[in-house]
Structures are given as C-alpha cells and as structure tokens.
Amino acid sequence: MEPFTSxxxxxxxxxxxxxxxxxxxxxxxxxDLGGRGGIGIGGGGGMDIPTNVNARYHRSSLRxxxxxxxxxxEEREEQRIGVIWALLAAYLPEDVRSIExxxxxxxxxxxxxxxxxxxxxxxxHALAMSVRDRLVERWKDTQLFFKEKGVKRxxxxxxxxxxxxxxxxxxxxLGLEDNFSQAMRNLGYVLEDLYDEEQDAGLGNSGxxxxxxxxLDSLATNDYPAWGYGIRYKYGMFSQKIINHCQMEDVDNWxxxxxxxxxxxxxxxxxxxxxxxxxxTSKDGSHVIWEPKEKILAVAYDTPIPGYSTYNTLNMRLWxxxxxxxxxxxxxxxxxxxxxxxxxxxxxxxxxxxYPSDDTPNGKFERIENALLNWLFDLx
Numbered sequence: 583m584e585p586f587t588s589x590x591x592x593x594x595x596x597x598x599x600x601x602x603x604x605x606x607x608x609x610x611x612x613x614d615l616g617g618r619g620g621i622g623i624g625g626g627g628g629m630d631i632p633t634n635v636n637a638r639y640h641r642s643s644l645r646x647x648x649x650x651x652x653x654x655x656e657e658r659e660e661q662r663i664g665v666i667w668a669l670l671a672a673y674l675p676e677d678v679r680s681i682e683x684x685x686x687x688x689x690x691x692x693x694x695x696x697x698x699x700x701x702x703x704x705x706x707h708a709l710a711m712s713v714r715d716r717l718v719e720r721w722k723d724t725q726l727f728f729k730e731k732g733v734k735r736x737x738x739x740x741x742x743x744x745x746x747x748x749x750x751x752x753x754x755x756l757g758l759e760d761n762f763s764q765a766m767r768n769l770g771y772v773l774e775d776l777y778d779e780e781q782d783a784g785l786g787n788s789g790x791x792x793x794x795x796x797x798l799d800s801l802a803t804n805d806y807p808a809w810g811y812g813i814r815y816k817y818g819m820f821s822q823k824i825i826n827h828c829q830m831e832d833v834d835n836w837x838x839x840x841x842x843x844x845x846x847x848x849x850x851x852x853x854x855x856x857x858x859x860x861x862x863t864s865k866d867g868s869h870v871i872w873e874p875k876e877k878i879l880a881v882a883y884d885t886p887i888p889g890y891s892t893y894n895t896l897n898m899r900l901w902x903x904x905x906x907x908x909x910x911x912x913x914x915x916x917x918x919x920x921x922x923x924x925x926x927x928x929x930x931x932x933x934x935x936x937y938p939s940d941d942t943p944n945g946k947f948e949r950i951e952n953a954l955l956n957w958l959f960d961l962x
Contacts, residue, residue, distance in 0.1 A: 673719050676758055681765035684712045703839060705771055706749070706779035709762075710842040713752050714886070720895040721886040728807045736801060736808035740794035741953065742786030742936055743812050743898065748843045748885075750777045755803075755888040784818015784836035785900070787936065802889030802896045813955065814844075814883050814900035816934045843885050844900075850882040853906065854955060878929045879904040880955065903955060905929035 674684065688708040689695050695704055728735065753759050763773040785791065794810070801808040818834030855874030863869045880901045887896040905926040914922035931948070932955055938948045 670719075674716055676716075676761060678761050678765045678768070681712065681758075681761055682769060684715065685709060685765065685769065688712055702775065702779050706776045707840070707842050709766070709776055710749055710780070713749065713756070713762075714843060716756060716758075717752060717886040717888055717895055720888065720893045721897065723893065724895045725897065733807045736806060737811060738794065738797055738801070738808060739811045740790070741812065742788065742791035743783075743794045743798070743810065743900075744786035744788070744791030745783050745795040745798075745898075747777065747780045747782055749780050751799075752888055755890045757891060781836045781839070782818070783841070784815055784834045785812065785936070787819040798887045798896060798898060799889070802887050802894050803892060805889065805892055805894045808896050810887065810896070810898040812898070812900050813933050813936075813952070814902040815936050816902075816930070819936050844883045845885070847882040847884060851904070852880045854878050854880055856951065856954075877906045878932065878955070879906050901933070901955065903929050903933040 674680065685708050688711040689697075689700055689704070692711055693700075693704055693708060700708075753762050759773075766773045766776065786794070794812075798808070798810045816837060818836045820831040821834040823830045823832050854877070856876040856878065858872060858874035858876075860870040860872050863871050881904050883900045883902060885898045885900070887898050889895065905928070907925045909926065910922040910924075913919075913924075932951050936952075938952065939945045940949050
C-alpha cells in the first residue's frame with residue numbers, strides 16, 4: 583500500500599464531494615437554517631443533522647484512516663531498515679575474485695586513482711584498506727559481543743607499542759594469505775613486494791614496546807576481552823642513516839603517507855589541564871580550588887588488533903594531543919605569524935616524540951607531560 587500523502591487526501595475529499603452530489607440526486611440535500619446546516623430526507627421537512635456533527639464524523643474517519651496508514655508506513659519503513667542492517671550480519675566474501683573486486687574498488691573510490699596512475703604505494707594502501715574492511719567487521723562484532731555479555735575487560739596501558747607492520751600480520755591472522763597472494767598476482771602485483779611498502783609504526787623502540795605489542799596479540803588470540811591504551815606519537819625513534827661511514831639519527835616521519843589502519847575518533851575528545859594555581863575558597867585555607875593555566879585536548883585513534891585464527895579482534899586506542907586554541911587570528915592580523923600558532927605547536931609537541939631528551943629542564947618537563955597525558959587520557 584502506498585503511503586498516505588496529500589494526493590490521497592485530496593482524492594478522499596473529492597470522493598466525499600462525489601457522494602454528496604449523488605445523495606442530493608437521491609433526495610438528500612444540504613440546508614442552512616438559521617446559520618446551522620443539516621441534511622434533510624425526502625426533499626423537504628425531515629430531521630436536520632448539525633454540520634458540526636457531520637464534520638466531526640468525517641474528521642474522525644479521516645484521523646483513523648491517517649493513523650492506520652501511518653502505522654503501516656512506519657512498519658514498512660522499519661522492515662526496510664531492518665533488511666538494510668541485516669546485510670551487516672554477513673561478512674565480506676573471502677574468495678580470490680571478491681578480493682580482487684574490493685581491491686579495485688578501493689583504488690577507484692578511496693584513492694580516486696585508476697590503473698594508469700597507481701604506483702606501489704597506492705597499491706599498498708588499497709590492499710591495506712581491503713584487509714582493514716575485514717578487520718572492522720570482526721572488530722565491531724567483538725566489541726558488541728563484549729557489551730552484550732557484560733564482561734570485564736583488561737585495560738593494558740603502555741608508553742609504547744612496537745607493533746611493527748600490520749599488513750602481513752593481519753592477513754596471516756585472518757588465514758587469507760594464499761587468497762590475497764593469488765588475487766594480487768592476478769592483478770599484476772607480488773604480495774611480498776606490497777608488504778615492503780609499509781612503514782613500521784613509530785610507536786616504540788625498545789623491548790617494553792615489543793612486549794606490549796605481544797601482550798595485545800596474545801590477548802586477542804586467546805579470546806580475552808581487552809583494550810590497549812597508549813600515545814600516538816607523530817614521529818618515531820628513529821630513522822637511521824649512514825653518512826661518512828657513521829650512523830646518524832634522523833626523524834622517522836612514519837605518518838608522512840598516512841596510516842590506513844587507524845580510525846580517527848573526532849567524536850571522542852577530552853580536555854586535560856596543566857599547571858595553574860590553587861586558590862583558597864575558605865577563610866582558614868582548608869579548602870582550595872585549582873585553576874588550571876593550560877588546556878589540551880586528547881583525540882582518540884583506534885586500531886584493530888586481530889587474533890590468530892579467531893574472530894576475536896581487540897582495540898588499541900592511542901591518544902594524540904591537540905590544542906584547544908588552534909589559531910589566534912588577532913596575533914596573525916598583527917603580523918605575529920609564529921605567535922598565532924604557538925599554542926597549537928606547544929600542545930602537539932607533547933605527543934610528537936617518544937622519550938624526548940631530558941638533558942634540559944624543558945625536556946624533563948616534556949617527559950613528565952608525556953607520561954601524565956598517557957595516564958590521564960586513559961583514565962578518561
């Protein structure tokens with residue numbers, strides 16, 4: 583049945599008018615006696631029915647018809663929406679032809695490229711997105727399962743996660759390395775070459791970071807409910823170069839080409855305050871209130887961590903510092919261009935590098951802020 587619209591409403595009124603005309607031909611007539619209309623029987627005399635009663639009857643019938651049609655429309659809409667969401671109950675197909683199809687779709691729609699301008703870096707990103715789609719399915723269902731069961735979750739906090747490269751690890755854990763290898767070969771790529779296109783995540787540089795990454799892998803593989811928490815460092819530790827036969831350390835800009843594995847959660851953002859003063863609120867000074875001097879925003883970035891040969895996929899949430907005052911227009915208009923972005927640069931440097939040098943007082947303060955942000959973000 584079609585939804586009840588204004589078109590049907592006009593048809594309904596025309597139908598009533600037509601019936602009234604037919605009734606007039608059969609001896610029914612409208613009268614107006616003393617300002618009160620009525621319907622007489624037999625062409626004259628008879629009993630007059632007030633117009634307001636007739637109108638109330640028609641309004642009641644119209645209301646019931648509208649309510650019935652509205653209820654049917656809502657029911658059909660719920661069924662339609664239910665069918666759409668039911669599509670999420672099925673996972674993406676894992677056969678070779680489907681993998682090829684999704685890879686090409688990401689090349690066209692995610693990267694906005696074609697076969698003629700697709701380099702190896704672009705092919706890696708398209709492949710990573712194809713793999714991430716399958717991780718997100720399991721990731722979403724895992725979190726929903728934990729929520730429905732009301733289970734307690736392990737919260738693992740670490741200053742660093744040396745997770746390495748995610749592409750090969752994810753494909754192997756999904757049990758799809760043979761299918762992805764064949765699909766890439768059919769499209770003219772070697773899977774191992776695409777593995778080499780990925781940069782190591784610059785989130786750690788020691789045994790502590792590797793241990794934390796292994797903990798998350800083990801928790802996921804053994805079907806434990808857990809989340810990992812840490813900091814999303816902008817620069818890694820460190821890019822190695824050999825100059826004049828000597829090892830030189832350079833910045834590891836591991837995010838220069840983006841990170842296809844993370845999901846930026848701009849809807850999950852918390853304020854964190856620093857410094858300031860404590861002012862008494864009572865005469866004897868027994869009660870004080872803290873008035874912070876600086877405010878920094880913590881933005882969440884989520885990365886799925888798949889277990890081996892299981893649907894259990896955990897979450898690693900990393901926090902990035904963002905300024906609460908992005909840009910000072912008055913300073914910019916005054917010609918103080920560097921001053922206009924000073925707050926932003928100060929805030930973002932806190933999560934710029936793991937373990938900043940503590941040879942200077944500023945370096946010591948930055949290390950403290952670095953550690954405090956990690957714990958404060960995670961407590962949120």
